[in-house]
Amino acid sequence: MTTDDSITIRTATDEDWDAVALLDAHAFGEHQNSEDLAETQILTSSRHVVMAWDGSTPVGVAMHFPMSVTVPGGAQVEASGVSWVSVAPTHRRRGILRRMFTAQHRELQAAGAPLSLLTASEATIYGRFGYGPATEEHRVVLDRRFAQFHKGVPPVTGVRLVESAEASTLLPEIYRRWQRATAGAQPKPPIRWERFFADRENRRRGLTELFFIAHADGYVAYRRSPTESKIVVEEFIAVTDEAYAELWQVLAGVDLVDTIEVSQAPDEALPFLLTNNRLPEVTAHHDALWCRIMDVKAALEARTYAVDAQFVLEVEDPFLDAGGTFDVTISGGRATCTAADAPADVSLKIDVLSALYFGTHRATRFAAADRLWSRDANALHTVDIAFSTDRASVMGWGF
Numbered sequence: 297m298t299t300d301d302s303i304t305i306r307t308a309t310d311e312d313w314d315a316v317a318l319l320d321a322h323a324f325g326e327h328q329n330s331e332d333l334a335e336t337q338i339l340t341s342s343r344h345v346v347m348a349w350d351g352s353t354p355v356g357v358a359m360h361f362p363m364s365v366t367v368p369g370g371a372q373v374e375a376s377g378v379s380w381v382s383v384a385p386t387h388r389r390r391g392i393l394r395r396m397f398t399a400q401h402r403e404l405q406a407a408g409a410p411l412s413l414l415t416a417s418e419a420t421i422y423g424r425f426g427y428g429p430a431t432e433e434h435r436v437v438l439d440r441r442f443a444q445f446h447k448g449v450p451p452v453t454g455v456r457l458v459e460s461a462e463a464s465t466l467l468p469e470i471y472r473r474w475q476r477a478t479a480g481a482q483p484k485p486p487i488r489w490e491r492f493f494a495d496r497e498n499r500r501r502g503l504t505e506l507f508f509i510a511h512a513d514g515y516v517a518y519r520r521s522p523t524e525s526k527i528v529v530e531e532f533i534a535v536t537d538e539a540y541a542e543l544w545q546v547l548a549g550v551d552l553v554d555t556i557e558v559s560q561a562p563d564e565a566l567p568f569l570l571t572n573n574r575l576p577e578v579t580a581h582h583d584a585l586w587c588r589i590m591d592v593k594a595a596l597e598a599r600t601y602a603v604d605a606q607f608v609l610e611v612e613d614p615f616l617d618a619g620g621t622f623d624v625t626i627s628g629g630r631a632t633c634t635a636a637d638a639p640a641d642v643s644l645k646i647d648v649l650s651a652l653y654f655g656t657h658r659a660t661r662f663a664a665a666d667r668l669w670s671r672d673a674n675a676l677h678t679v680d681i682a683f684s685t686d687r688a689s690v691m692g693w694g695f
């Protein structure tokens with residue numbers, strides 16, 4: 297990797313937003329309109345934006361949104377949501393991302409949030425910086441014309457059709473309850489709710505305005521396609537299993553539509569609400585939230601664990617040197633994590649520990665891929681079970 301001394305890395309100022317927008321437009325093929333850019337300026341501040349300059353030419357940007365996230369067990373943990381990462385096509389593969397990330401992550405480390413989060417355009421970029429894929433989504437298509445629900449599924453008693461104005465008063469509180477109960481989910485900032493209900497045409501991807509159905513413990517926001525016989529779900533939030541089952545029955549009951557497209561956690565109950573579990577077809581699956589543990593002790597002590605156990609973890613962090621050897625003692629489902637000089641039961645890099653953190657991926661899987669080493673089968677089994685969770689983690693909102 298060549299590094300380039302003619303490139304300057306510095307924190308942005310309020311005068312730099314046009315340059316940020318230009319870089320972002322070229323990177324992602326979408327011009328931000330003034331409302332979109334103004335919203336981003338509310339979510340963050342120029343002091344959370346790192347830029348790369350070649351003389352007076354802007355050539356790279358990375359920023360973060362301060363946020364928090366629910367971790368397994370329900371604690372709300374401070375996190376940095378890294379976003380808007382790009383390098384100009386004129387300056388690729390000269391080490392600019394690495395230099396921006398080094399400056400940015402040193403600052404994030406000093407600021408002290410135990411987790412950094414992002415969503416990745418490509419899966420090959422962020423492992424080297426200690427990020428691992430932390431939640432997964434399935435893209436599912438349901439041909440609703442053939443959807444029959446099992447007899448035991450609770451009947452629909454509490455779902456209503458609601459207008460946007462009423463939805464804007466109901467949905468944030470339901471989302472808030474869901475977010476606090478769902479590992480991987482972040483609180484949705486007010487400006488993101490404003491964007492959601494403003495429902496501007498440039499965010500509709502050629503589909504209709506939003507429709508809403510609501511239950512006391514859940515809601516669905518969806519669009520119809522003007523050209524195809526389908527519903528596309530934007531958000532399906534259910535705090536309870538009852539709300540989930542009722543909302544699905546109503547959605548599947550929208551006549552004059554063939555299919556419903558939705559993104560789901562991999563372990564959702566939909567197939568087993570139906571008499572034909574093959575009907576929801578998984579058309580794609582992909583990683584959603586990526587996590588990087590910035591502070592191993594703080595992160596491991598924040599979540600809960602499935603079993604009480606004791607093990608020594610050796611964590612390697614070539615990027616930020618946040619690794620080390622840690623004694624992890626779990627009692628009553630909570631861990632105490634202290635520096636140790638005992639021989640390791642399990643050794644792994646920090647991207648792998650970060651991928652295990654939200655419970656989506658299992659230690660046994662990384663061991664099989666030769667990316668996690670264990671002293672013996674018992675040690676592997678203990679760590680595997682300890683980090684596992686009852687439900688899949690789910691990213692709250694994309695950033």
Ligand SMILES: CC(C)(COP(=O)(O)OP(=O)(O)OC[C@H]1O[C@@H](n2cnc3c(N)ncnc32)[C@H](O)[C@@H]1OP(=O)(O)O)[C@@H](O)C(=O)NCCC(=O)NCCS
Binds near residue numbers: 416
């Ligand atoms: C991804 C992007 C930011 C990389 O910037 P860059 O300045 O070319 O990256 P660097 O030269 O600093 O590379 C840093 C490291 O990442 C690797 N890398 C960079 N882009 C990569 C890619 N797309 N796939 C795989 N590896 C990549 C480099 O090989 C290098 O590895 P090393 O340091 O371990 O040797 C840039 O290509 C870009 O703007 N892409 C389009 C927008 C985008 O996808 N942004 C990310 C949004 S999540």
